[in-house]
Amino acid sequence: MDKFFGISKSGSSVRKEIYGGIATFLTMAYIIFVNPSILVDAIPGTATNPLLYEQFFGAIMVATILGGATATLLMGLFANYPFALAPGMGLNAYFTYTVVLNMGVDWRTALGAVFVEGVIFIIITLTGVRTFIGNAIPKTIKIATGAGIGLFISFIGLKGSGIIVADDATFIALGNITSPEALTTIIGLFIIAILYTLKVPGSVLIGIVSSTLFGSFVGVTEFHGIVGKIPDVAPTFGKLQLSLDNLLEPTFWIIVLTFFFVDFFDTTGTLMGLAQSAGFARKDGSLPRSKKAYMADATGTVVGSIFGTSTVTSYVESGAGIAQGARTGLASVVTSILMLSMLFFSPLASSIPSAATAPALIFVGSLMMKGLKEIDWDDSTEGLPAFITLIMMPFTYSIATGITLGMIAYPVIKFFGGKGKNIHWFTWILAILFVLYLMYLR
Template identity: 35%
Template structure:
């Protein structure tokens, strides 16, 4: 008598967890998802230290935000929104305080006379809410669909180069160098043009090991590389007492660890007193309506395209793009990102965005939202282990970023280099992302170039009307300083 059980691999023969997260459909397993979620967390956990360093002293009202308080809300927001991404959007995309936007807030916006930190966070919340409306109305998806294929490929390649540069810089392999005249050249090799110090050795060993394991298709290759480099880093620190590149007194140590020296994390109660310290419309009173509106626009345009570009790159790397080029549940991805921008502002920890380092987990095999749930839970635990990055230095995860960057950049072969009208804008897109340390800058330059070159070729009809609108918005964005000066806004 034939069995009535459904064959393995069919929808009825799979469990509810498998069906909901599409594990089998996406060619993944629970083991891959857990490894991928852990790898993404290890690659991203530095933000718990770095975001407070960027933001902690930016309150122009007189007081400082404080590193412990910013660290706590950074981990909390990252954990919550990454879990939401995993459970609702079901993609292996993790979110945390965006590095580009937090620097923009602390270095540019926070220096505006009279503007307080709660009011700055109010601007971020408003930008996130506006973006959520744009997602709900379908506008953000329509802009995504208007981007030509060559630019989408350029975005993927650019994100790959950006990830690799982050890894090289984090490891101290690439740094700014003084020239003979005492000024600076953009980048150079190591310290003073030479590679020196134990941390750089950790990076080199980790990169070689990870590359070999990936080439040999060893399961868990990226995670093994991170763990091995971490062990080596902790052994070297215990033996040689290398210390961080800048100590607590501000003294430089060029051959030290790039951010913190490896050490065991300590158990502390998180200080969440910054939560809700937001003045939604305070900036309109402090600097005037026009100036506040311009600042909201600048924040909105920056975060609007970061998630769009990052999600394209990560989805294509994960192989979850549909045959027609669309991304499953893209509206959910974009909505979570918009709410994370607003939620990050509400937590007073800066706008949260999809992190390109999610590619580390994807390179480890993550294909579903389960990996994001794992990453999010680890961020919540990190609130109490302040911070876990003390155990895993930058130099240990940097090799994974370089390898994943290579994987994504290899898609440059899909660009038709004989079609200058598409290839040159794609080229601008992927070189400006790492060169300006901004995904949005690369996308903006590529869109402007595409519209201009196609028009110059007499093929303006090939430029989608929405692409024209976005290109004009980016012209305004890039010229923000000029417009502010013309309007007398400082």
């Protein structure tokens, strides 16, 4: 096993990989329940029929697990990275509330669009086009992406714990930090920080477990049991629809392109950011074995659509495992096994509150800031595009939007700053595509 994954060569250990895989799973386990709660709204009749709701919720939960576990296992065994994948937040909301409920597209046709998007991903990955595009993104943007993702996941943790709240006057404000949820997160964050500083193995995982236990005393943690019956996936399995009429319909391709656009840059940005934080990236910012990594999420999207879930993508929560010391695909294998185990132990997984995983997100976010020192802030043609990329991710609640605006700003500022010769020709093409995306597809 050590030879297959190169554990010793990477400076890791089996224990670190296991801890890392568990930590990643715990920080992303919420998607097993959040994803079906969003996608089930796309099914007609579920809002008024409790039995129908339960059937489709269970089926989508199974689809979520199988799609994510398949992609994560491939990421571990073939790409050998500690990156986990699952149906993407944001993409599931777009699927339900925009494509199905707003545009009036049948949910089965929407699944067909997800399937087509996944196939396109596989094709451009096999041909090397995806790697070429990823490598054409400026190093400054790649570094800023990692830090931006750090801010983004920290924002998710702060928001989920109630430490920050919405405000009519200032948009966001400090919440009630004496609430049970906020206290659970704050205590967990201090535990993680102290143990990490003392180099205690499993510090992030210990913090999550400690927060969960503390939450049980203040009414945050609700124990839902341990073992439950595996839901029937039949209501969604193989239900995607593709027809000649669909393929000839412009609206269908707009849906496909939107899924493709958001997923491509969410995944690319997430992988680049995680690679930077873990030290996987080469000096030019590119990712070794990127074709295998991209193939894992493309395959996961195809498999997920067949079982009945929206686009599968790489998860920023993988940073929790990386912070725990994970450096190889063994961590991903552990995460995928734990995901599959939720087919049997779904009540137990649902007992971990978001306030207990929030400390890990906040702490990991702080660790992802370290790459910013490599940016030449004295050069505004480098610093400003990086800054735009960095701040727009949390401010727009979208990794893809941060990359989009940063990639538009980079060549424009470089060109008018008298450094146009330093711009890769494909960067201009990407910038133009991003502008068209903002104007017509977003």
